[in-house]
Amino acid sequence: MNDLLMMTGIVKEFPGVRALDGVDLDVRAGEVHCLLGQNGAGKSTLIRVLTGAHQPDAGAISINGEQVQLNSPTAAIQRGIAAIYQELDLVPELSVAENIFLGHEPSRFGFSRRHEATARAREILQGLGHGEIPAHRSVGSLPAAGQQVVSMARALSREAHLIVMDEPSAVLDPEEVANLFRVIRGLTARGVAVVYISHRLEEIRQIGDRVTVLKDGATVATGLDARATPTKELIRLMTGRSIEYVFPPRREILSTAPVVLEVEDLTRPGEFAGIGFTVRAGEIVGLAGLVGSGRSEVLETVYGARRAATGSVRVDGVPLRPGRVQAAVKAGVGLAPEERKSQALLLDEAVFKNITVSSMGRFASGGFLNGRAEREAAAQLTTALDVRPAGVEYPVRNLSGGNQQKVVLARWLLRECRVLLLDEPTRGVDVGARSEIYALIRNLSANGVAIVLVSSEVEEVLGLADRVVVLREGRAVHIGPAQDIDEHQVLDLVMEGSAV
Amino acid sequence: MTVEDGARPPEQTASTQATVTPPAAQRSTGLMHSGVGRNLGLVVALVLLCIVGVITAGHTFATGANVLTILRLAAVIGVVSIGMTFVITGGGIDLSVGAMVALASVWATTLATQQLASDLHWIFMVTTALVVGAACGLVNGLLIAYGKVVPFIATLAMLAAARGLAEIISDRKTQIITVNSFVDFFGGSLLGVPVLVWIFLLVAAAGWVLLNRTTFGRRTFAVGGNSEAARLAGIKVQRHTVALYVLAGLCCGIAAVMLMARTTTGSSTHGQLYELDAIAAVVIGGTLLSGGRGTIVGTVFGVLIFTTLNNVFTLNNLSISAQSVAKGAIIVIAVLLQQRLAARATSQ
Amino acid sequence: MTVEDGARPPEQTASTQATVTPPAAQRSTGLMHSGVGRNLGLVVALVLLCIVGVITAGHTFATGANVLTILRLAAVIGVVSIGMTFVITGGGIDLSVGAMVALASVWATTLATQQLASDLHWIFMVTTALVVGAACGLVNGLLIAYGKVVPFIATLAMLAAARGLAEIISDRKTQIITVNSFVDFFGGSLLGVPVLVWIFLLVAAAGWVLLNRTTFGRRTFAVGGNSEAARLAGIKVQRHTVALYVLAGLCCGIAAVMLMARTTTGSSTHGQLYELDAIAAVVIGGTLLSGGRGTIVGTVFGVLIFTTLNNVFTLNNLSISAQSVAKGAIIVIAVLLQQRLAARATSQ
Amino acid sequence: TSNTPKAEESDNAPAPQAVAAGKNDEPGQKVRIGFSAPAADHGWMGAITKATQAEAKKYSDVELIVAEGTNDVNLQISQVETFINQKVDAIVLLPFDGAALTPVATKAMEAGITVVNVDREFDSPFAARTTILGDNHGMGVSAGTYICQQLKDKKDAVVAEIAGIDSLPLTQDRSKGFKEALADCGLKVSNRVAAEFTVESGEKAAANLLQAAPKIDAIWNHDDDQGVGVMAAIKNSGRKEFFVVGGAGSANVMRDIKSGNSLLKATVIYPSTQGADGVRLARLLVQKKALGDLVEVEVPRTVQLYAPVVTKDNVDQYMPTAFES
Ligand SMILES: Nc1ncnc2c1ncn2[C@@H]1O[C@H](COP(=O)(O)OP(=O)(O)OP(=O)(O)O)[C@@H](O)[C@H]1O
Ligand SMILES: Nc1ncnc2c1ncn2[C@@H]1O[C@H](COP(=O)(O)OP(=O)(O)OP(=O)(O)O)[C@@H](O)[C@H]1O
Ligand SMILES: [Mg+2]
Ligand SMILES: [Mg+2]
Numbered sequence A: 001m002n003d004l005l006m007m008t009g010i011v012k013e014f015p016g017v018r019a020l021d022g023v024d025l026d027v028r029a030g031e032v033h034c035l036l037g038q039n040g041a042g043k044s045t046l047i048r049v050l051t052g053a054h055q056p057d058a059g060a061i062s063i064n065g066e067q068v069q070l071n072s073p074t075a076a077i078q079r080g081i082a083a084i085y086q087e088l089d090l091v092p093e094l095s096v097a098e099n100i101f102l103g104h105e106p107s108r109f110g111f112s113r114r115h116e117a118t119a120r121a122r123e124i125l126q127g128l129g130h131g132e133i134p135a136h137r138s139v140g141s142l143p144a145a146g147q148q149v150v151s152m153a154r155a156l157s158r159e160a161h162l163i164v165m166d167e168p169s170a171v172l173d174p175e176e177v178a179n180l181f182r183v184i185r186g187l188t189a190r191g192v193a194v195v196y197i198s199h200r201l202e203e204i205r206q207i208g209d210r211v212t213v214l215k216d217g218a219t220v221a222t223g224l225d226a227r228a229t230p231t232k233e234l235i236r237l238m239t240g241r242s243i244e245y246v247f248p249p250r251r252e253i254l255s256t257a258p259v260v261l262e263v264e265d266l267t268r269p270g271e272f273a274g275i276g277f278t279v280r281a282g283e284i285v286g287l288a289g290l291v292g293s294g295r296s297e298v299l300e301t302v303y304g305a306r307r308a309a310t311g312s313v314r315v316d317g318v319p320l321r322p323g324r325v326q327a328a329v330k331a332g333v334g335l336a337p338e339e340r341k342s343q344a345l346l347l348d349e350a351v352f353k354n355i356t357v358s359s360m361g362r363f364a365s366g367g368f369l370n371g372r373a374e375r376e377a378a379a380q381l382t383t384a385l386d387v388r389p390a391g392v393e394y395p396v397r398n399l400s401g402g403n404q405q406k407v408v409l410a411r412w413l414l415r416e417c418r419v420l421l422l423d424e425p426t427r428g429v430d431v432g433a434r435s436e437i438y439a440l441i442r443n444l445s446a447n448g449v450a451i452v453l454v455s456s457e458v459e460e461v462l463g464l465a466d467r468v469v470v471l472r473e474g475r476a477v478h479i480g481p482a483q484d485i486d487e488h489q490v491l492d493l494v495m496e497g498s499a500v
Numbered sequence B, C: 001m002t003v004e005d006g007a008r009p010p011e012q013t014a015s016t017q018a019t020v021t022p023p024a025a026q027r028s029t030g031l032m033h034s035g036v037g038r039n040l041g042l043v044v045a046l047v048l049l050c051i052v053g054v055i056t057a058g059h060t061f062a063t064g065a066n067v068l069t070i071l072r073l074a075a076v077i078g079v080v081s082i083g084m085t086f087v088i089t090g091g092g093i094d095l096s097v098g099a100m101v102a103l104a105s106v107w108a109t110t111l112a113t114q115q116l117a118s119d120l121h122w123i124f125m126v127t128t129a130l131v132v133g134a135a136c137g138l139v140n141g142l143l144i145a146y147g148k149v150v151p152f153i154a155t156l157a158m159l160a161a162a163r164g165l166a167e168i169i170s171d172r173k174t175q176i177i178t179v180n181s182f183v184d185f186f187g188g189s190l191l192g193v194p195v196l197v198w199i200f201l202l203v204a205a206a207g208w209v210l211l212n213r214t215t216f217g218r219r220t221f222a223v224g225g226n227s228e229a230a231r232l233a234g235i236k237v238q239r240h241t242v243a244l245y246v247l248a249g250l251c252c253g254i255a256a257v258m259l260m261a262r263t264t265t266g267s268s269t270h271g272q273l274y275e276l277d278a279i280a281a282v283v284i285g286g287t288l289l290s291g292g293r294g295t296i297v298g299t300v301f302g303v304l305i306f307t308t309l310n311n312v313f314t315l316n317n318l319s320i321s322a323q324s325v326a327k328g329a330i331i332v333i334a335v336l337l338q339q340r341l342a343a344r345a346t347s348q
Numbered sequence D: 001t002s003n004t005p006k007a008e009e010s011d012n013a014p015a016p017q018a019v020a021a022g023k024n025d026e027p028g029q030k031v032r033i034g035f036s037a038p039a040a041d042h043g044w045m046g047a048i049t050k051a052t053q054a055e056a057k058k059y060s061d062v063e064l065i066v067a068e069g070t071n072d073v074n075l076q077i078s079q080v081e082t083f084i085n086q087k088v089d090a091i092v093l094l095p096f097d098g099a100a101l102t103p104v105a106t107k108a109m110e111a112g113i114t115v116v117n118v119d120r121e122f123d124s125p126f127a128a129r130t131t132i133l134g135d136n137h138g139m140g141v142s143a144g145t146y147i148c149q150q151l152k153d154k155k156d157a158v159v160a161e162i163a164g165i166d167s168l169p170l171t172q173d174r175s176k177g178f179k180e181a182l183a184d185c186g187l188k189v190s191n192r193v194a195a196e197f198t199v200e201s202g203e204k205a206a207a208n209l210l211q212a213a214p215k216i217d218a219i220w221n222h223d224d225d226q227g228v229g230v231m232a233a234i235k236n237s238g239r240k241e242f243f244v245v246g247g248a249g250s251a252n253v254m255r256d257i258k259s260g261n262s263l264l265k266a267t268v269i270y271p272s273t274q275g276a277d278g279v280r281l282a283r284l285l286v287q288k289k290a291l292g293d294l295v296e297v298e299v300p301r302t303v304q305l306y307a308p309v310v311t312k313d314n315v316d317q318y319m320p321t322a323f324e325s
Helices: A043-050 A073-078 A096-100 A114-127 A144-157 A174-189 A201-207 A231-239 A295-303 A325-330 A340-344 A351-356 A371-385 A401-414 A431-446 A458-464 A487-496 B010-016 B024-061 B064-089 B097-107 B111-119 B123-145 B151-170 B180-187 B195-213 B215-225 B227-232 B237-263 B274-284 B296-316 B320-347 C002-007 C024-061 C064-089 C097-107 C111-119 C123-145 C151-170 C180-187 C195-213 C215-225 C227-232 C237-263 C274-284 C296-315 C320-347 D005-012 D018-025 D043-057 D073-086 D098-110 D136-150 D169-184 D199-212 D224-237 D251-259 D274-286 D315-321
Strands: A003-014 A017-028 A032-036 A058-063 A066-068 A081-084 A162-166 A193-197 A210-215 A218-225 A259-268 A272-280 A284-289 A310-315 A333-336 A419-423 A450-454 A467-472 A475-481 D031-036 D062-066 D090-093 D114-118 D130-133 D159-163 D189-194 D218-221 D243-248 D264-269 D302-304
Touching (some): A003 A043, A017 A032, A017 A043, A017 A058, A017 A193, A017 A210, A032 A201, A032 A231, A043 A058, A043 A081, A043 A162, A043 A193, A081 A144, A096 A114, A096 C215, A114 A144, A144 A174, A174 A193, A193 A201, A201 A231, A210 A231, A231 A431, A259 A450, A272 A450, A272 A467, A272 A475, A284 A295, A284 A431, A284 A458, A284 A487, A295 A325, A295 A450, A325 A333, A333 A401, A340 A401, A351 A371, A351 A401, A371 A401, A371 A431, A401 A419, A431 A450, A431 A458, A450 A458, A467 A487, B024 B296, B024 D073, B064 B097, B064 B195, B064 B215, B064 B237, B064 B296, B097 B151, B111 B123, B111 B180, B123 B151, B123 B237, B151 C320, B180 B195, B180 B237, B195 B215, B195 B237, B215 B227, B227 B237, B237 D073, B274 B296, B274 B320, B296 B320, B320 C151, C024 C296, C064 C195, C064 C237, C064 C296, C097 C123, C097 C151, C097 C237, C111 C123, C111 C180, C123 C237, C180 C237, C195 C237, C195 C296, C227 C237, C237 D224, C274 C296, C274 C320, C296 D199, D031 D043, D031 D073, D043 D062, D043 D274, D073 D090, D073 D098, D090 D274, D114 D274, D136 D169, D136 D218, D136 D243, D159 D199, D169 D189, D189 D199, D199 D218, D199 D224, D218 D224, D224 D243, D224 D264, D251 D264, D251 D315
Parallel strands (some): A032 A193, A032 A210, A081 A162, A162 A193, A333 A419, A419 A450, D031 D062, D090 D114, D130 D302, D159 D189, D159 D218, D218 D243
Antiparallel strands (some): A003 A017, A003 A058, A210 A218, A259 A272, A259 A310
């Protein structure tokens, strides 16, 4: 018994919500301890209590058998606890190196030693397999995945005994995840403990040692063997029910179905070139590719959020005015963007306002809004997607990460779109809600909506899409029916770009 | 399309309806609380001020005439502050309000305009003021939305330019209004309440409805809260931004008309430092300077607190410098009070 | 939010702005470019202004004496603006700078202080001014960091209170400095350059080093850019915020000393509207009003542009009203220029 | 008291007039007076309020209510309204803008309150019972005349002007008078800058002016408080080829003139005791007393104060009324 960390009976209340209601967690040195739970179960809150970001209302924390009071992030850092938070907590204006060493900058007499910082940052990034990220570039200009790497580097830059990782793999593609696991194994080999949170159960099996399951703010199981415990059992513990975690059956797309979306020769220098594909009514086209292959850029360009250098986008045969979101929206195109916090959510607004913001016209007469109708429509969706807490008046800021994602999705489900562009729609969403989202997407396509789906989980792309476009370094290297290709072939394609 | 069809079997939802979630009823009272709580501190601050007023100058403070005096004073800056609330909620700021008031008042009282007004109808003076205000607002809005000039700088430039223009037009002379029908109408009363106060009430009510009950208001929050998200949600962010500044300019035009009626003059020195007064009222009312959160009711309270403070000071014959110090202290106390009470109300 | 987005070129707003991993070398020249480019527009604006000055008033404008006049004028507001740059970069704002200058100047020129100074050393006057400035800043900082009063309101309150206090202490009299050693030292020159200009240069240089080369500076960016991230990284955000306001207060103390030397007086009317001037200089220099991005060099340029503008106006005997209009137009032009040039420099 | 510049001497030297004034000074019916003036953002305006308060203190039967100084006419109107609500006996009003305060002053008069208008004139005779004015135009004329006298032989003399707040009508009046007087002797204003009545703005304006004009023969500076800054700038520039005429008449300046070793050779008085006189007249009006040295039994409608030039020769005469700014 060498418990590095013991948390017992942790309670944390927010106005109106008891996020943690007696959680127990024990972590041993050198192990990867996985934390499972549905969206809103309280995982992130527990982590924030552990890192001193939140003060618990009750409960005890001891480290190496010694009772401690973690009343500030500094206190936790001094105890050797480092974290990668779910919401990337970086300073966009500062450089990569500065972010990594924020709070413990190499310095002499208060003067920062920038060369040392840059050198050490490079070292750490190299160790993470990302020597290509320039240490002096401002973090705000990195893509989400790059920022995630910086977050990791920052956690590693502290001499920590315990590193907490809150959904680090959400923005990573399979190759990156493998790389992450390599790093984690290196850490545990040195006796560092890792608390690992993810909604992808296969990852738990690959990297985890023991599992603790949270449900509704309480520990429902702890010390489970990460490899031996059956998936069914884990899901039952998390959700209180058993879910068949499968993709809904595929329907036949009629070749007579009209082409709704036509993308032709779309190019943005430096991002992607010569992208062309079509989507029929009721069809789902999946974009596969590594992080940085330009999938998000393609979607945003189709949507008009970026202006294409060349090429055209047509909806129902009518060309869209390039670089105009308005034109796309008017033509019935919707985009659920990749970064929910900065691109999608109005954090201080109520859930229902976030959901109806793109369909306000429907609830307004003469510019006046019918608040009741809005709330009802929103409530219907949040119930369908199992957003917790269930009230539509709740400010989105206070929702857990996964639930925020569901709110974004609900916005576009509400809007009657002809074309729906979904960028990582299930990022951070728990297994239960995930299968519900799959069903919803299928349902939409069954009703004639043309869907373009971007996901870093190849399994998801293949499971949902009718046709797959594989991108590599901004070029389409393969377009074809999803049935004709398997996961390995896709992975080969995204990395090599050679023939199947 | 088919969201409704998309909903899955009902039992599934029911079974996952978790226990963490408090019942809907409970939450809605919580929200009620925070709704009141948001302004509770302001109400308390205002009531405290009134109590001080009654104790120290009861015989005059608590009279109807004095209340009307306070309201009349509040009316002009109040209307400006309503416009400012929109701009700030939408993530901007407008330093040019005072200058716009001055320019509108000067333009609406030029000989030519007054001639037109006395020949035909005073409505021409009013229209001139409103158009001038709105036009200045339009320039602000275009510079900010399409020229990408930061609001602080664009409106600071407008401040300088509009006041300079007002001076040039008026040749730095105070222009006296000779159109009696104008003065009679706006200087008069309706049901015992001055027309100016009615205008303030109307503008505040219209502002409240616009901000809280219309798509325009909803978009304002969205644009101010996260303009990128608003853009991707299909809102015409730039056009909306322009509209917000035009609205603020329009409010300045209305305020100019009110000030013209009150002073029977148009002058390039009207509206000095209104930008600070208005922003202070808006911010003390609880609107976030960074945008995305705004409250008309709070702004009205903010204006009333400042004007009542002035009134109580005048009644009490405090030394002028001491007034200044006291004002600083009272502002801080009001904000601290507001915070503590709001926090308590929300946490209940 | 709009504030910053407004300033950015459109491509940058789209979140995942990047090219397919350009090589590091290429990116680093890009950075160089943007480093120069960031101030290129300001340089061009200043040069244009100077060209106008030379053309319209060549015989007087381009003289060494006139350059020194401009620098002397820039010095006081320049020092204030350096302090303001820190506060704004750290995500705050300080409206009380002018009032703090006034209070510090008054306190440092009371009979008692001057007596002490003439008996012992003028350093006592300087110390008094610095301590008063820093103390006011401390109050601001404590109210904002620990009292959680929004900076706008807290410093607005300080504005009222400090000016009122200055009036009480001075009894609204202009306090004339009789300590000759003080006036001689600060009014003098060193190597042909006025001491005041030296002080400005020193403060600017120290500010640059502090902001760009020390952990304090890095943390200022962090606190202003994402205060929650800074807190989670173990930075004592509240303490840092207090330090920023103390720094601004200290700069006001220095500015007070400079103003005392220039006018040989202390007065409660010193420093009027410095808040607007300083914020304008800082913002035109490229510091983000919403925090997280700040540049001392830009601020210095901002200050120089405004002072040169005034100088050129005066040399040309322009009427004040016309100056006002022209000023508005020139500010906008400078910003637009700056933007276009910066955008081009970055996109290359 | 009378409307001559010597009026205030009666306070310091209880000489002949004291008999008449003394009678008036006897405590009578209690008088509540409201006083409102623009913001004390410069020395002269601060001195006005101070002198007014000091004067009121001298009378046991006067209660003075002072409102916060403001440059917002809206607020000043409301202050007068508050005085009306308080049912004061008299209001001494130095309006930020005379025309703008006329309606509310008229309202006060209609409510039976005696209004005494100070310094900046209303545009209706019904708005005030009595008006006390400085002579802004006369100030300019006096300054211009003095400069003409001093430069009588130099036809191409360079005369510069440092005005006060340029957006105020009073500044316009002063400049107009100055220009007219200079024109009489064939001179003109070669360089004109405007400051804001504060020391700091004076220094700034003067520093720029000295650059703009490499050679100057005379400078008229409208306001002595900003003059402190002007003199500081001049000292800094090390220039000595000209002389300076001040305005308003602060004690500092008078001491400078008296010392004789300053470039400041003269100043034109603009009395800062107008508010104080206003209080006195308001008291007399309410108590229905007459003005001491006049035969007339009513207080006059208008009292315009004189704008004499103070030089080394006559400075002692004016020292007592000078304001400490
Ligand atoms: N600051 C806050 N204020 C109010 N409620 C909060 C706050 N933070 C979290 N909550 C609530 O606490 C509960 C737990 O949230 P938490 O973020 O810990 O969930 P999670 O398990 O991390 O979910 P996910 O998998 O979606 O990230 C949620 O119901 C959430 O709405
Ligand atoms: N690890 C990295 N370091 C630096 N830059 C990167 C990295 N990964 C990607 N980029 C840059 O980001 C750009 C776009 O990345 P982005 O993540 O938006 O692409 P994506 O295909 O949409 O992937 P995702 O699924 O993560 O959204 C790429 O063109 C590349 O220049
Ligand atoms: Mg979470
Ligand atoms: Mg992407």
